[in-house]
Amino acid sequence: MxxxxxxxxxxxxxxxxxWGLGFVAQRVGMDYVGPLTFGAARFMLAALVLIPVIHLMExxxxxxxxxxxxxxxxxxxxxxxxxxxxxRKTLIKAGIICGIVLFCGSTFQQFGLVFTTAGKxxxxxxxxxxxxxxxxxxxxxxxxxxxxxxxxxxxAGLYFxxxxxxxxxxxxxxxxxxxxxxxxxxxxxxxxxxxxxxDAVKLSFMQFSVCAFFSTIGALIFEEISINAILQCAxxxxxxxxxxxxxxxxxxxxxxxxxxxxxxxxxxxxxAVFGAIFGFLLLKEIMTSRELVxxxxxxxxxxxxxxxxKRRS
Numbered sequence: 095m096x097x098x099x100x101x102x103x104x105x106x107x108x109x110x111x112x113w114g115l116g117f118v119a120q121r122v123g124m125d126y127v128g129p130l131t132f133g134a135a136r137f138m139l140a141a142l143v144l145i146p147v148i149h150l151m152e153x154x155x156x157x158x159x160x161x162x163x164x165x166x167x168x169x170x171x172x173x174x175x176x177x178x179x180x181x182r183k184t185l186i187k188a189g190i191i192c193g194i195v196l197f198c199g200s201t202f203q204q205f206g207l208v209f210t211t212a213g214k215x216x217x218x219x220x221x222x223x224x225x226x227x228x229x230x231x232x233x234x235x236x237x238x239x240x241x242x243x244x245x246x247x248x249x250a251g252l253y254f255x256x257x258x259x260x261x262x263x264x265x266x267x268x269x270x271x272x273x274x275x276x277x278x279x280x281x282x283x284x285x286x287x288x289x290x291x292x293d294a295v296k297l298s299f300m301q302f303s304v305c306a307f308f309s310t311i312g313a314l315i316f317e318e319i320s321i322n323a324i325l326q327c328a329x330x331x332x333x334x335x336x337x338x339x340x341x342x343x344x345x346x347x348x349x350x351x352x353x354x355x356x357x358x359x360x361x362x363x364x365x366a367v368f369g370a371i372f373g374f375l376l377l378k379e380i381m382t383s384r385e386l387v388x389x390x391x392x393x394x395x396x397x398x399x400x401x402x403x404k405r406r407s
Contacts, residue, residue: 102352106361109345114368116338117212117219118376119330120204126327128317129204134309135324136335137200141302143340148295181292188287188297193304195280200305201312202273209266211379216369217255217392218270223363224248224399225278233282244399248392255388294347302339363396 123132207215224244227237256267263271287297313319324331350358370389373379381389 098352102349103357103361105345105349106353106358107364109342109349110362110364111368112337112342112345113362113365114216114370115372116334116342117207117216117365117369118372119333119338121207121212121215121373121377123327123330123334124204124208126323126330127320128313129201129208130309130313131317131319131324132327132331132334133197133200133204134306134313135327135331136339137196137302137306137309139331139335140339140343141299141306143336144295144299144302144344147340147344148299151295184287184290185292185296185300188283188290188292189300190304192280192283192287192297193301194308195276195283196301197305197308199273199276199280201309202269202276206266206268206270206273210264210270211373211381212377213370213373213379213381213389214255214267214385215270216366216373217389218252218267219274219277220363220366220396221248221252221271221274221392222277222281223359223396225275226281227399229278229282240401241399244395246395247398248395251388251391251393251395253388254391255385295344298343359400360397363393363400366393366396 120132127135203215203219206218224241227235227241228245230237252271256263256271258264284297288294346358346362353361366389370379370381374381
């Protein structure tokens, strides 16, 4: 393994740790403010964190790229080229669509955390990795056998983790599970627009901004916003917004340039494990033996579904 790939893998593992601890921050935040208020503050901060990142990346690109004279003249005169206009339209469209789906996924997850533990929410959310290839059927993409095996094991794990002996599921677990469905859709939408060469960091800024907008509107309508409560929740909001949102996403983008997608998805799926560990260490969350079996099965399902195919000689 070369140095760049090793550094990339370590950064992805660090991202998984940051995101795992993010579930604890989100859970603690529910003791102070409502889910929509938390989301509004979190994603507003995440968008602000990316502004200097975008500025630095544009500065770097301008230094490395030698533009043709016609482009230079057009940009100097303030006139956008046709390709620039198309690129901007695609970015705005992508930001709005991805932001709406992100709002749905994050809001369901945040509401679910009011009623369930950080550890359980982390594992349930991680199911989106299995749901993505299943949802791809609607896009006429046939998932491999590993995906169906992973889905079956994941369903068994979900049963042990969330379904009681009376065959009922706790409201919080169900809400987080619905959120996992939106996270899967979000990944597919992101993939669609990334194929159209949309700038990843700018797209992230756009979707964070859209998500913050809808969260703010929802908070103003359905919740009582208290500045004092927001200040008391400052540390969870700062962590979820700046670290889990801005820094975590930036690390992911940088790291994935130096490692293959399969390894990246496996390392990032560790966020579920770290979420459970931090939930136990910081919030004293203790899982029953039945729930632990469910976690093991679900994590096994995630690993199996992401294993690379064997190349035929």
